[in-house]
Amino acid sequence: xxxxxxxxxxxxxxxxxxxxxxxxxxxxxxxxxxxxxxxxxxxxxxxxxxxxxxxxxxxxxxxxxxxxxxxxxxxxxxxxxxxxxxxxxxxxxxxxxxxxxxxxxxxxxxxxxxxxxxxxxxxxxxxxxxxxxxxxxxxxxxxxxxxxxxxxxxxxxxxxxxxxxxxxxxxxxxxxxxxxxxxxxxxxxxxxxxxxxxxxxxxxxxxxxxxxxxxxxxxxxxxxxxxxxxxxxxxxx
Amino acid sequence: xxxxxxxxxxxxxxxxxxxxxxxxxxxxxxxxxxxxxxxxxxxxxxxxxxxxxxxxxxxxxxxxxxxxxxxxxxxxxxxxxxxxxxxxxxxxxxxxxxxxxxxxxxxxxxxxxxxxxxxxxxxxxxxxxxxxxxxxxxxxxxxxxxxxxxxxxxxxxxxxxxxxxxxxxxxxxxxxxxxxxxxxxxxxxxxxxxxxxxxxxxxxxxxxxxxxxxxxxxxxxxxxxxxxxxxxxxxxx
DNA sequence: ATCGTTTTTTGAATCTGATTCAAAATATGC
DNA sequence: GCATATTTTGAATCAGATTCAAAAAACGAT
Numbered sequence: 345x346x347x348x349x350x351x352x353x354x355x356x357x358x359x360x361x362x363x364x365x366x367x368x369x370x371x372x373x374x375x376x377x378x379x380x381x382x383x384x385x386x387x388x389x390x391x392x393x394x395x396x397x398x399x400x401x402x403x404x405x406x407x408x409x410x411x412x413x414x415x416x417x418x419x420x421x422x423x424x425x426x427x428x429x430x431x432x433x434x435x436x437x438x439x440x441x442x443x444x445x446x447x448x449x450x451x452x453x454x455x456x457x458x459x460x461x462x463x464x465x466x467x468x469x470x471x472x473x474x475x476x477x478x479x480x481x482x483x484x485x486x487x488x489x490x491x492x493x494x495x496x497x498x499x500x501x502x503x504x505x506x507x508x509x510x511x512x513x514x515x516x517x518x519x520x521x522x523x524x525x526x527x528x529x530x531x532x533x534x535x536x537x538x539x540x541x542x543x544x545x546x547x548x549x550x551x552x553x554x555x556x557x558x559x560x561x562x563x564x565x566x567x568x569x570x571x572x573x574x575x576x577x578x579x580x581x
Numbered sequence: 582x583x584x585x586x587x588x589x590x591x592x593x594x595x596x597x598x599x600x601x602x603x604x605x606x607x608x609x610x611x612x613x614x615x616x617x618x619x620x621x622x623x624x625x626x627x628x629x630x631x632x633x634x635x636x637x638x639x640x641x642x643x644x645x646x647x648x649x650x651x652x653x654x655x656x657x658x659x660x661x662x663x664x665x666x667x668x669x670x671x672x673x674x675x676x677x678x679x680x681x682x683x684x685x686x687x688x689x690x691x692x693x694x695x696x697x698x699x700x701x702x703x704x705x706x707x708x709x710x711x712x713x714x715x716x717x718x719x720x721x722x723x724x725x726x727x728x729x730x731x732x733x734x735x736x737x738x739x740x741x742x743x744x745x746x747x748x749x750x751x752x753x754x755x756x757x758x759x760x761x762x763x764x765x766x767x768x769x770x771x772x773x774x775x776x777x778x779x780x781x782x783x784x785x786x787x788x789x790x791x792x793x794x795x796x797x798x799x800x801x802x803x804x805x806x807x808x809x810x811x812x813x814x815x816x817x818x
Numbered sequence: 819a820t821c822g823t824t825t826t827t828t829g830a831a832t833c834t835g836a837t838t839c840a841a842a843a844t845a846t847g848c
Numbered sequence: 849g850c851a852t853a854t855t856t857t858g859a860a861t862c863a864g865a866t867t868c869a870a871a872a873a874a875c876g877a878t
Binding site for chain 2: 374375376453456457459460461462464465472476479480483502503504505507508509511512514515516517518519520522523526527528529532533534535536541542544545547548549550551552553561562564
């Protein structure tokens with residue numbers, strides 16, 4: 345009957361309310377300060393009600409991550425549709441990623457935290473699955489681009505699997521973000537901050553994959569213009 | 582007077598005792614289960630004494646990390662001394678890194694956790710400095726290899742700084758480990774586990790830097806033999 | 819060896835904050 | 849309108865890190 349449908353919807357709405365409020369609180373004072381009781385109160389619910397949605401604080405943080413990755417996905421889907429050479433599109437993924445992470449610095453820190461064993465193990469199995477599921481479409485898009493590049497003859501896999509090449513770009517992105525967000529690290533080793541370092545290394549990797557057309561890094565202008573072009577297309581200038 | 586020297590030494594010994602015991606407990610039941618009171622008791626000291634060495638639990642975990650990185654460093658120093666082409670040595674760093682992380686899986690998880698804002702912020706400033714200091718010699722070795730490669734004409738930086746190139750390899754290593762150690766991730770995306778994926782991508786990156794001599798990835802044997810050779814040299818076969 | 823002083827150690831008490839659960843409130847079906 | 853089932857509540861519980869006043873040990877002068 346219709347009653348239970350309404351209930352289900354209301355429940356979903358409340359869940360979003362909790363997540364919105366959590367996001368707000370985190371933006372205000374960082375996710376370390378987030379307290380379950382305070383969050384519940386901020387939404388005019390009792391603590392126990394919050395626990396009907398999230399089995400633990402970790403579970404809540406993971407839910408937050410899962411929701412964020414919808415935004416992430418949206419950006420990637422735009423790139424998937426883009427009619428452009430494959431090499432431009434794979435690099436656009438990195439630019440989008442970089443931009444996203446810069447704007448949502450809190451989110452990077454959170455994801456770093458959530459992926460930690462300490463947190464991962466304390467979330468519900470369902471939530472873990474949900475978060476892994478969120479990665480699927482992103483993975484599909486990236487490996488789709490790799491596959492298209494191979495099909496179009498832009499990229500000779502030389503025996504490597506599609507996933508392996510996708511994994512390479514992913515790992516480089518991931519590692520760069522980790523290093524960038526590790527407190528005091530760049531400063532301690534006097535590495536200039538900013539996205540260009542990562543962009544150049546990413547293009548070195550793509551060049552090393554022999555992903556055509558190769559990019560000439562000896563001319564700084566070339567990369568600069570490419571980045572500008574991509575940012576323009578993505579509307580994130 | 583000599584008295585205070587002895588005290589200092591005893592204090593240092595006790596600190597090592599605590600760290601040894603912590604390592605043991607962590608090996609037994611994971612670092613999530615580590616409890617300050619239990620650790621103190623296991624060493625026949627009161628909780629408060631433990632806090633004379635470490636300002637917080639996070640501080641202790643970081644101290645553990647710092648100690649581990651001495652082992653790390655030792656491995657790298659061996660490579661620094663190695664008389665071999667620069668390209669072989671930079672790659673040897675990755676192999677050593679990979680091997681170390683595989684053997685000390687607990688340590689990778691711990692370092693992932695420790696680098697998290699939540700933990701970082703709760704350690705003492707002194708400890709944070711100590712940990713960053715530990716990275717210095719490693720950084721020096723890696724960028725030293727890059728520099729030597731440039732000097733020897735194996736590598737044309739094309740305007741990039743030494744650190745930028747070192748950063749690229751570092752990020753790729755780091756990112757690969759993060760992905761490898763993220764629960765269920767490789768399985769969810771059916772990426773084969775094992776070091777070869779990373780090794781191949783690392784060589785793609787090095788090829789992309791035009792680091793001579795380039796490695797031919799179309800012949801799997803070539804890389805396999807190189808890895809074997811390096812492992813043999815490092816005595817980690 | 820003794821005694822007053824300083825330093826170190828002790829562990830029970832405190833504190834924070836997540837989690838639970840019995841009671842109260844609300845909704846549902848008849 | 850009533851009996852039953854479901855949901856919400858928030859005070860009580862629990863876990864475990866951290867503190868700190870008191871006890872013990874070390875020190876140094878006599």
